[in-house]
Amino acid sequence: MGHGHHKNKIEITQEQFTVPAKAKRFAIAITILGLILAGIGIATIDRNGSRGHGHETAATKHEHAEPAAKGSEIAMNEHASDSHGEATKHNGSVENESFGPRASFHTQNKPWTTLIWSNILIVGYLLFMVSLAAMFFVAVQYIANASWSAAIKRVPEAISTFFPVGFALAFIAILVAKNDLYHWVHYEHQHLTKGQPGFDAILDGKSWFLNSNMFLIFPVVLAAIWWLLGRKLRSLSVAEDAAQPGDVTFFKKSIRYSAGFAVIYGFTIAVVAWLWMMSIDAHWFSTIFGVYNFATSWVTALTIICLFVLYLKSQGHLKIVSDEHIHDLGKFMFAFSIFWAYIWISQYLLIWYAHIPEEMSYYQIRFEEYKFNFLLNVVLNFICPFLILMMRNAKRNPVVLTIVGSILIFGHYHDVWLMVVPGVYGPDQQIGLLEIGTLFTFLGIFIYWVLTALTKRGLVAVNHPYIEESANHDVGV
Amino acid sequence: MGIIDKNLSLRNRNRMLLGIWEDEDKLVEATSELVRAGVKIQDVYTPYPVHGLDRIINVRRSWLSIVAFLCGMTGFSLAFWMIYYMYVQDWPIDVGNKPVRFGPSWVPVLFEATVLCTAFGMAFFFFFRNRMIWGIKPALLDQRQTDDRMVIAIETGEGVDEKKVLKIMKDHGAVELREKSGGVQTTI
Numbered sequence: 001m002g003h004g005h006h007k008n009k010i011e012i013t014q015e016q017f018t019v020p021a022k023a024k025r026f027a028i029a030i031t032i033l034g035l036i037l038a039g040i041g042i043a044t045i046d047r048n049g050s051r052g053h054g055h056e057t058a059a060t061k062h063e064h065a066e067p068a069a070k071g072s073e074i075a076m077n078e079h080a081s082d083s084h085g086e087a088t089k090h091n092g093s094v095e096n097e098s099f100g101p102r103a104s105f106h107t108q109n110k111p112w113t114t115l116i117w118s119n120i121l122i123v124g125y126l127l128f129m130v131s132l133a134a135m136f137f138v139a140v141q142y143i144a145n146a147s148w149s150a151a152i153k154r155v156p157e158a159i160s161t162f163f164p165v166g167f168a169l170a171f172i173a174i175l176v177a178k179n180d181l182y183h184w185v186h187y188e189h190q191h192l193t194k195g196q197p198g199f200d201a202i203l204d205g206k207s208w209f210l211n212s213n214m215f216l217i218f219p220v221v222l223a224a225i226w227w228l229l230g231r232k233l234r235s236l237s238v239a240e241d242a243a244q245p246g247d248v249t250f251f252k253k254s255i256r257y258s259a260g261f262a263v264i265y266g267f268t269i270a271v272v273a274w275l276w277m278m279s280i281d282a283h284w285f286s287t288i289f290g291v292y293n294f295a296t297s298w299v300t301a302l303t304i305i306c307l308f309v310l311y312l313k314s315q316g317h318l319k320i321v322s323d324e325h326i327h328d329l330g331k332f333m334f335a336f337s338i339f340w341a342y343i344w345i346s347q348y349l350l351i352w353y354a355h356i357p358e359e360m361s362y363y364q365i366r367f368e369e370y371k372f373n374f375l376l377n378v379v380l381n382f383i384c385p386f387l388i389l390m391m392r393n394a395k396r397n398p399v400v401l402t403i404v405g406s407i408l409i410f411g412h413y414h415d416v417w418l419m420v421v422p423g424v425y426g427p428d429q430q431i432g433l434l435e436i437g438t439l440f441t442f443l444g445i446f447i448y449w450v451l452t453a454l455t456k457r458g459l460v461a462v463n464h465p466y467i468e469e470s471a472n473h474d475v476g477v
Numbered sequence: 478m479g480i481i482d483k484n485l486s487l488r489n490r491n492r493m494l495l496g497i498w499e500d501e502d503k504l505v506e507a508t509s510e511l512v513r514a515g516v517k518i519q520d521v522y523t524p525y526p527v528h529g530l531d532r533i534i535n536v537r538r539s540w541l542s543i544v545a546f547l548c549g550m551t552g553f554s555l556a557f558w559m560i561y562y563m564y565v566q567d568w569p570i571d572v573g574n575k576p577v578r579f580g581p582s583w584v585p586v587l588f589e590a591t592v593l594c595t596a597f598g599m600a601f602f603f604f605f606r607n608r609m610i611w612g613i614k615p616a617l618l619d620q621r622q623t624d625d626r627m628v629i630a631i632e633t634g635e636g637v638d639e640k641k642v643l644k645i646m647k648d649h650g651a652v653e654l655r656e657k658s659g660g661v662q663t664t665i
Contacts (some may be wrong), residue, residue, distance in 0.1 A: 349581045355573060392542065477531040477538050 014241070015317050015459040019451045027448035034440025038119075041434025045112050046350075057093075065337035076082050099234055108179040117177035118424055119438035124169025126416045127270075127446055129297030130304060131166055134159035135230040135248045136238065136265055137301060138237075139258035142251075147466035148328055148473040151320045154461060155308045157234050157252045161300065162446055167223050169442065174276065175216070181424050202283050202358075210279055214413055219272045224267075229261040240463045264474035277416075280423035288347045295343045299336040299381075300412040303405045306333060306454040308450065317459055320471035323396050327475055330395030333408065334385060341382035366418060369427035373418050380411030387470060491632050494616055494639060495662065496646035498627040501527045503650030508533050508629060510645050516637065522618055522628040543656050544602045552594025552619040556587050618657070630657075651665060 134156040141149045178185045184203050188211060189195035192199045203210070233254060240250035270290020278289045286292070302402050312318045313326070351359045386406050394400045414431065421429045461467055480501070497503040505527060511518055518534050525648045530536075560583055569577040605608045629651075631642055643654055643665065654665045 130650075343582065345584050349584065352581045353573070390546070392538075438532070474528060476526070476528075477536050 001417065008470070009217060010320055012320060012460065012462055012467055012471055014462050015319065017178050017205070017451075017454045017459050018319055019448075019455060020315065023451055024448065026108075027444045027451065030440050030447065031444030034437045034442070034444055036435045036437070038437025038441060041432055041437050042066055042116065044433070045115060080456075095466075103201070107165055107321070114177050114180040114424070115434060115444070116438075117173040117437050118181055118420055120176075120436055120442075121170050121173040121181065121276075122413070122416050122420050122435075123442045124171075124302065125172060126297070126413055127442060128163055128166030128170055129293065130301045131160050131163035132226060132230075132265065132269070133294070133297040133301035134305060135163070135233070136298070137224070137260065137305065138233060139261045140267070142255045142258035143262055145255075147469040148325060150464040150466040150470035151266050151318065151473070152305070152309050152325055152329075153237065153464070154454065154459050155312070156301070156305050157237060157454075158450050159304060159308065160230050160234070161453040162449050163223075163446070164228065165449065167219075170276065171216075178212075178215070182215075182279055182282065184279060185212060187282075188212060203270055205291060206282070210275070210282065215275050215279070219275060222268045222272060224262070225264060229257060229264065233261065236391075238457050239459055240461065243463050246466050247463070249283070250463075253400065270450065277419050280420055281362050284350070284359065286347050288343060288357070292343045292347055295336065295340040295400075296412050296415050299333065299340050299407060302329065302332040302336055303408045304402075305329060307405045308403060312454070312459065314398070322473065324473045324475050325470075326398070326401070327392075327396045328473075330389060330401055333401070333404065334389040334395065337382055337385035337408065338342070341378065341386075346381070364421075365422045365427065370418065370422055373414065373431075375409070377415055377418055380407055381415060384408075384411070409443075410439075490659050491634075493657040494631045494633055494646075495657055496631075496651040497619060497653040497655070498629070498650060499625065499652050500650060501627065504627045504629070505530060505533065507646055507649035507651065510649055511629070511631070511642065514641065514645060514646075516631060516642055518526075519630040520631045522622045522630070524623050524625060526635055526661060527627075541603060545599045548598025548602075549591045549595040551598070552591040553587055556590030557583075559590075560586055575645070612618045618662075620649070 021449060045433075137149075137156045138153055138160070140146075141153065174181065180186075187200060187203050188207065190198065192204075194201075194204070236250045236254045236257065239245075240254075243250060270293070272289045273293035274285075277293060278285065306326070309318065309321060310326065312322055348363060351363055383401070385404050388400065389395055389406050392402075416433065417431060464470075496507065498507070501523070504521070504523070507517065508521055519531060521534055523530065537583060539630075565577055571577070572582075575582065599612075599628055605613075608614065608616045617623065618630060619626055622628050629646070631637070633639060646654055656664045656665055
């Protein structure tokens, strides 16, 4: 590996980042714009609807909801061997009503505020999964003994500090609105036993795992473990800066902690995906769902890492980062967009082929009521990045990467949106001002947070054993 | 000193100066030095990729990725035509009442055929271009060039200061210097 000889030795100096006033204004402006859009979105929701459940209390809501639940149970029994299971359940006893835009939360007896909470859940879930995936990126580099990424490792480290915020957002949304977001929570509160009307054998069978205690406590325990391991990795990285050059003790420790983090993350990330995402369609299950959620968060994290590196580069920072590192990040975006599509089609294809009603329900509503979004998902997250990033020059071009990156971030927001909304509301939802507003609000906060986190430590891991090799990184002609 | 091997020759019959190296770092230094001295390097032959060498001698970008794209398109088109002909036109089969038209079941076949043609096509063209395929004489300047030795080849002619070239080569760790004329190599 002795190619240090023939290149001019690259000076590796510590850099201190301060958030430019322009960037602060940009982040705040996005947040304010988001709040305004969300505000208009909220103001234009038809709160009273045709049924007038806008201000009902929890108790009356349950009374109202019960007939619907019974209706759904009857529907489930009647159509046990028919592919209409979930779709019928969503429409429940109100099949014959005409749906207007945003009408379905009325027809499902949900208060209008559920729309706010489901939006916060979507963005919070995406951002905490992304922050966690950024930590996973750091861990993977250590485990793989990778040298190229040493120059940019402070960026994923900074992104990973957003984890508790994103997690808290999703958790609060779930805590407040779990009755309306998750129909199985509502069912659980009815405490039905076998033989009683409305008894649901599928939900009852899952209740040893899918219950409110597991639902709330397990993810928090996992989050604490992830957070502690991530914090340890970050503190080792900072401690290394102050160490003697050539001291590899922090590096070796980091490899061990990374291995621990990766194993725990790999096994447990799926559990949170099952509990918080998959259980929205509680009758349905998919064994690849955890991987699918990982793929979504991983490619989004790689995109966000790339965009932050490009930004820092444009501000004259990260002097040792060259087009070669950018090229590699572009390759990652390209490759894992294909990986996402591979996992996406793997989940869809098997269910489509087997045609088992229990499994079909998830795609039934998405394909029939959300056909545009269903296809848009593939266009945004696979076809665009695949075709645009295929060429080498595109992967080395900051403008192209920024455009594709923006498409990917919106695309994966849209992907999570499509996981949540049909299951919660049934048909007739769309991405409107409230959705875009919520996304912008929290993206603004996210950008501000990460930029601030970047100022907290040096931008360059100056004593990383591979920093010089990373500075000389070259992918060839 | 004499003929080394008649079979070991490039198609290029011009007179050339050859330097043989055993150490890649010294090779890279010599190459840089030659480039700096304004010597036009015909090519550098190494048994494995040496980092940085491509930029020093300003190698043009390989066509392999374009070949890969074309092979991929060929595979995709062939698979598409194959499925369409077999499954839609010639002999439609009702499988689980699935529609006999473009659907998710096409995706794995299209994907696999694309990947297969890309991989095989790239491998074939790579070996073909490097004259490492049946029926083509390998273009080697040294028998050990595919093992543990590296060769710098410089075409002689007007404006090439041979003494200077040989001196730079010798100073930067060439283990052997040769002159090649036609198919015959002579140690200097």
